[in-house]
Amino acid sequence: MNVQIQTVHFDADSKLIDHVNKKVQKLTNFYDRIVSVDVFLKLDNVAHQIKDKIAEIKIRIPRQDLFVKYETKSFEESFDLAFNAAVTQIKRQKEKKFQ
Template sequence: MQISISGHHVDVTPAIRDYCNQKLEKLSRHHDRITSTNVILSVDKLIQKAEATVHVTGQDFFANSESENLYAAIDSLTDKLDRQLLKYKEKRSAHR
């Protein structure tokens, strides 16, 4: 799985990059066909934002989250993506 992390009005430090990689690697436990993940981290005054697009074979998933803390926004983002991937996986297995 390829993970690209970029920042908009924020410097992406190695600590933030490692934290994002660690959280997004957990998504591959639920779905093994994830090909790429694009994450955009941004700051708008006091609100930290995180957006991500996950490309699975044949499907794209998008999630965004906002928080006062960037790490909390990343946590919320991965939780949202995790729920979307689990729901997609259940739908695919139920239809077969």
């Protein structure tokens, strides 16, 4: 499984990158045919307001792409919510495949 983590409008610290990598590696527990995972961590560009943190996860599996996006006040929370939604999508996709 190929994993790419991209940060937009900021530089991520190693703690955040490690958190994302550990979680992404767990995806293989739910579906072993994942081709690649792209994680995008972005700062929302809202002028004169507290910037929201956006986490997007794109998962490529054979014959389909899954996409999840969450926006909260911290990257960890955004990523964790997106990760949980991605796991739900993977499980649903796997159930459809075996029915």
